[in-house]
Amino acid sequence: MTASRVDFSQLGVMIVDDNRHMRALLCSIMHALGIKRVKEVGDGETALTETGAFEPDILITDWHMEPMDGTTLVKTIRHSSEDLIRYMPIIMLSGHSDMVRVREARDCGVHEVLTKPVSAKSLLARLITIIEQPRPFIKTEQYFGPDRRRQDIGPPHGETDRRSGAASEGDDDATEISPEGVLAS
Amino acid sequence: MNPPPGETITPPNPLERAKTGDGPVKIDPNILRQAEQAVEELQDDYAGWVQKDIDGLSEALAQCSGRP
Numbered sequence: 001m002t003a004s005r006v007d008f009s010q011l012g013v014m015i016v017d018d019n020r021h022m023r024a025l026l027c028s029i030m031h032a033l034g035i036k037r038v039k040e041v042g043d044g045e046t047a048l049t050e051t052g053a054f055e056p057d058i059l060i061t062d063w064h065m066e067p068m069d070g071t072t073l074v075k076t077i078r079h080s081s082e083d084l085i086r087y088m089p090i091i092m093l094s095g096h097s098d099m100v101r102v103r104e105a106r107d108c109g110v111h112e113v114l115t116k117p118v119s120a121k122s123l124l125a126r127l128i129t130i131i132e133q134p135r136p137f138i139k140t141e142q143y144f145g146p147d148r149r150r151q152d153i154g155p156p157h158g159e160t161d162r163r164s165g166a167a168s169e170g171d172d173d174a175t176e177i178s179p180e181g182v183l184a185s
Numbered sequence: 186m187n188p189p190p191g192e193t194i195t196p197p198n199p200l201e202r203a204k205t206g207d208g209p210v211k212i213d214p215n216i217l218r219q220a221e222q223a224v225e226e227l228q229d230d231y232a233g234w235v236q237k238d239i240d241g242l243s244e245a246l247a248q249c250s251g252r253p
Contacts, residue, residue: 006205008216024227029223029224083196121220131210134200136193138193139192140192
C-alpha cells in the first residue's frame with residue numbers, strides 16, 4: 001500500500017471570521033496549499049446565506065463574531081435540511097484552549113477545534129484528519145454532530161497525543177514550525 | 186443514569202475524491218513549506234495592518250474626546 005497525498009485543488013473552503021487580518025492569513029494558507037475555491041465572509045449570518053450557493057467542502061469559523069457567533073452558526077448548519085450542509089466538516093477557531101471552551105465547541109457539533117495562534121502545520125493537520133478520518137455522526141435528543149469520542153482515532157494528523165505522548169502517523173516527515181511561522185490574531 | 190443511546194449515521198465522504206492513493210496520507214513537506222512561506226510573507230504586512238487599525242481607532246478616540 002503506497003502513501004497517499006491530498007489534492008487540495010479539489011476542495012472548496014469557506015472561511016468565516018470577523019477579523020479581516022485573520023481571514024487574510026487563512027486565505028493565504030489555503031491558496032498556498034493549492035485550494036482554489038476559497039470564500040471568505042465576516043459573520044455567521046452571511047456564511048449561512050452564502051453556503052447554499054458556494055457549497056463548501058469544509059468550513060472554518062471563528063468563535064466570537066457578531067451578530068451571529070460561531071457556535072450558533074454550527075448549530076444552525078447541523079439543523080439544515082440539506083445533507084450536504086448538515087454533514088459539512090467544520091473547524092472552529094478559538095482564542096481559548098481551556099477544556100471547558102474546547103468541550104463547548106465540541107458539543108455544538110464541530111469536527112475540530114484549533115486554538116489561536118494558528119500555524120500552517122496545525123491547520124494542515126486538521127484538514128488531513130478531516131479528509132482521512134471521516135467521523136460518523138451521532139443523533140440523540142440533545143446532540144447532532146460528529147462522534148465526539150476521539151479515543152479510537154487518536155490526535156489530529158501529525159500531532160502528539162497529550163495523554164500518551166505518542167505521535168500520530170505523518171509526524172515523521174512533518175516539518176517543525178518555527179515561532180516566526182506563527183501569527184496571532 | 187446513562188443517556189439513551191443515539192443513532193449512528195455514516196454520511197458519504199465527498200472529500201475522499203481529494204485523496205490520491207490508497208495508503209495513509211502523508212503530509213507533503215513541499216506543500217507545508219509553501220504554506221509556512223505564505224504566513225511568513227504576511228508577517229511583513231501584518232505590522233502595517235495593525236498600525237492602520239490603531240491609527241483609525243486613535244482618530245476615532247480623538248474625535249469623541251473633542252465632542253463631549
